[in-house]
Amino acid sequence: MTTLWMDVAWRRGAFALQAALRARPDEVTALLGPSGSGKSSLLRLAAGLARPDEGRIGLGEKLWLDRAAGVFVPPQRRGVGMVFQDYALFPHRSVAANVGFGVARRQRRVQVAVWLRRLGLAHLADRLPHQLSGGERQRVALARALAMEPQVLLLDEPFSAVDPRLRQALRELLAEVLAETGRPTLLVSHDLDDVRYLADTVGVMVAGRLHCLGPRAAVFDDPGTREAAEVLGWRNFLPVEGVAGCEVVGPWGRLRLPEPVPADVAWLGVRGERLRLGSPRGEGLKGRVLRITDLGAVRELSCRLDCGLMLHVRRPWDEPLPVAGSEVGIQLPLPALRPLRVKVGGRPHRPCSVVGEWQAKGR
Amino acid sequence: MAGLDLAPLWLTVKLAALTVVLLFVVGLPLAWWLARTSSRWRPLVEAVTALPLVLPPVVLGFYLLLLLGAEGPLGQWWMAFTGRPLAFSFTGLVIASCLYSLPFVVQPLQTAFSQLDRRTVEAAWTLGASRFKTFFTVVLPQARSGVLTAAVLGFAHTLGEFGVALMVGGNIPGETQVVSIAIYEHVEALAYDQANAYALLLLGVSLLVLWLVYGIQRRDQGLR
Numbered sequence: 001m002t003t004l005w006m007d008v009a010w011r012r013g014a015f016a017l018q019a020a021l022r023a024r025p026d027e028v029t030a031l032l033g034p035s036g037s038g039k040s041s042l043l044r045l046a047a048g049l050a051r052p053d054e055g056r057i058g059l060g061e062k063l064w065l066d067r068a069a070g071v072f073v074p075p076q077r078r079g080v081g082m083v084f085q086d087y088a089l090f091p092h093r094s095v096a097a098n099v100g101f102g103v104a105r106r107q108r109r110v111q112v113a114v115w116l117r118r119l120g121l122a123h124l125a126d127r128l129p130h131q132l133s134g135g136e137r138q139r140v141a142l143a144r145a146l147a148m149e150p151q152v153l154l155l156d157e158p159f160s161a162v163d164p165r166l167r168q169a170l171r172e173l174l175a176e177v178l179a180e181t182g183r184p185t186l187l188v189s190h191d192l193d194d195v196r197y198l199a200d201t202v203g204v205m206v207a208g209r210l211h212c213l214g215p216r217a218a219v220f221d222d223p224g225t226r227e228a229a230e231v232l233g234w235r236n237f238l239p240v241e242g243v244a245g246c247e248v249v250g251p252w253g254r255l256r257l258p259e260p261v262p263a264d265v266a267w268l269g270v271r272g273e274r275l276r277l278g279s280p281r282g283e284g285l286k287g288r289v290l291r292i293t294d295l296g297a298v299r300e301l302s303c304r305l306d307c308g309l310m311l312h313v314r315r316p317w318d319e320p321l322p323v324a325g326s327e328v329g330i331q332l333p334l335p336a337l338r339p340l341r342v343k344v345g346g347r348p349h350r351p352c353s354v355v356g357e358w359q360a361k362g363r
Numbered sequence: 364m365a366g367l368d369l370a371p372l373w374l375t376v377k378l379a380a381l382t383v384v385l386l387f388v389v390g391l392p393l394a395w396w397l398a399r400t401s402s403r404w405r406p407l408v409e410a411v412t413a414l415p416l417v418l419p420p421v422v423l424g425f426y427l428l429l430l431l432g433a434e435g436p437l438g439q440w441w442m443a444f445t446g447r448p449l450a451f452s453f454t455g456l457v458i459a460s461c462l463y464s465l466p467f468v469v470q471p472l473q474t475a476f477s478q479l480d481r482r483t484v485e486a487a488w489t490l491g492a493s494r495f496k497t498f499f500t501v502v503l504p505q506a507r508s509g510v511l512t513a514a515v516l517g518f519a520h521t522l523g524e525f526g527v528a529l530m531v532g533g534n535i536p537g538e539t540q541v542v543s544i545a546i547y548e549h550v551e552a553l554a555y556d557q558a559n560a561y562a563l564l565l566l567g568v569s570l571l572v573l574w575l576v577y578g579i580q581r582r583d584q585g586l587r
Contacts, residue, residue, distance in 0.1 A: 088482035102490030
């Protein structure tokens with residue numbers, strides 16, 4: 001079992017990328033982040049399609065790149081199966097010829113047949129890419145990457161060009177295919193659903209930095225920084241003006257948390273689902289409901305607090321809610337509050353609490 | 364029109380075909396480099412490549428004559444090697460034609476290469492294909508309409524060459540007398556019938572070649 005690891009710095013003009021990560025062989029590691037955050041660049045570095053300015057990349061014992069020692073293994077000899085964002089299929093080659101491109105001649109027929117069948121493409125073997133639907137092209141790209149039996153699988157926004165209706169079916173197919181491979185898989189996406197469905201380990205990238213990396217549930221529960229929390233869909237951030245032990249003070253009031261709070265915490269974050277509504281005369285923060293948005297399974301109440309802050313409370317769709325314009329009290333459940341830093345510091349980047357534990361286990 | 368000397372025609376076709384072959388050897392790597400490089404020298408190389416488009420053929424021919432002539436550096440070198448002069452020879456004419464038709468081969472190739480989806484090249488690399496294999500199995504097939512255009516334009520442009528051919532090749536029947544020069548000579552001698560025969564042949568060949576190209580391109584687009 002071999003782990004893909006990298007610790008790189010890469011600069012292009014004003015954009016600086018700096019990240020260290022390990023992708024374990026029995027897992028799907030997802031990099032989540034807005035477009036332009038550098039997650040695709042990280043994949044290109046892993047594939048050998050770009051070279052970092054400094055750093056090291058390798059697979060297990062094998063060194064793929066070491067800037068200091070002048071080591072560079074070209075993409076041809078890394079054995080990485082890459083699925084490109086718009087698939088990059090060979091337009092002049094049939095589906096079967098695309099899938100067989102990376103396979104040695106002697107195994108080609110068998111491998112192509114196996115993977116076409118596996119991904120439900122057997123009836124399309126002789127078609128050209130432009131004769132296929134988006135979902136079919138996506139499967140051809142996946143089959144082409146898998147047929148070469150890569151040591152590492154790299155997926156760059158694999159579903160971004162697919163009709164949303166088809167996405168879920170493709171995710172399920174991919175999850176099934178990935179489950180039986182013992183290779184590290186690195187998935188880049190800006191879609192939370194991709195990550196929920198496919199990833200075991202999640203890293204959040206913002207502006208060229210890896211803000212946290214850890215088991216999916218742990219990262220979703222405690223992103224560590226405000227930027228990472230925003231990428232994960234959090235919307236409630238209480239500014240912190242002062243910290244003393246367990247005490248936290250802000251324009252919204254004062255709280256005593258169950259555990260001591262680090263001094264550099266700038267925000268308390270909380271998921272909308274964890275907020276409770278109460279009477280405006282009861283405990284908690286006071287505010288007014290501005291609007292109610294129906295999100296399907298939940299409804300979101302956007303409330304302006306008396307101190308001016310906005311909070312977005314999410315409640316199950318069948319729970320009775322106050323009407324827009326009415327005054328409400330919002331209770332902050334202390335165990336659900338997450339201290340968040342502003343952003344990751346200088347190199348080496350400060351991992352969020354989760355990473356320390358996870359890495360210790362991983363070694 | 365009876366007894367028309369076909370030697371100038373064969374010579375012209377031979378010259379054009381040889382020129383295209385040589386230009387592909389030089390032009391494919393040059394166009395690939397131009398399409399992909401971010402070097403600061405690219406504009407200069409592009410300008411030099413495009414020079415024959417704007418330069419009067421006589422000017423190009425004049426400098427080529429200085430270069431290839433008995434006193435010129437290339438001419439002297441060639442003389443020392445082969446014992447024969449380069450100017451006013453078929454070999455000299457081939458070299459001149461290559462320079463003269465260079466942009467007509469390089470530019471369509473460069474355009475085709477730069478329109479190519481770069482990620483198909485990268486995909487081929489990740490799938491283990493060497494740069495060489497990638498070029499011939501992924502790049503060229505996708506650029507085939509550019510390749511065809513380059514071949515035809517290079518061929519047709521060499522067919523119609525006059526100024527350069529006159530300066531460098533002169534008018535030696537069977538050696539350097541191409542069709543356009545034969546036409547010029549016949550017109551000078553007021554032999555309009557002869558001139559017309561050659562001119563018609565040139566017109567016919569050119570039309571046929573272009574027709575073929577557009578036909579193939581049409582079929583190609585149908586495939587897309």
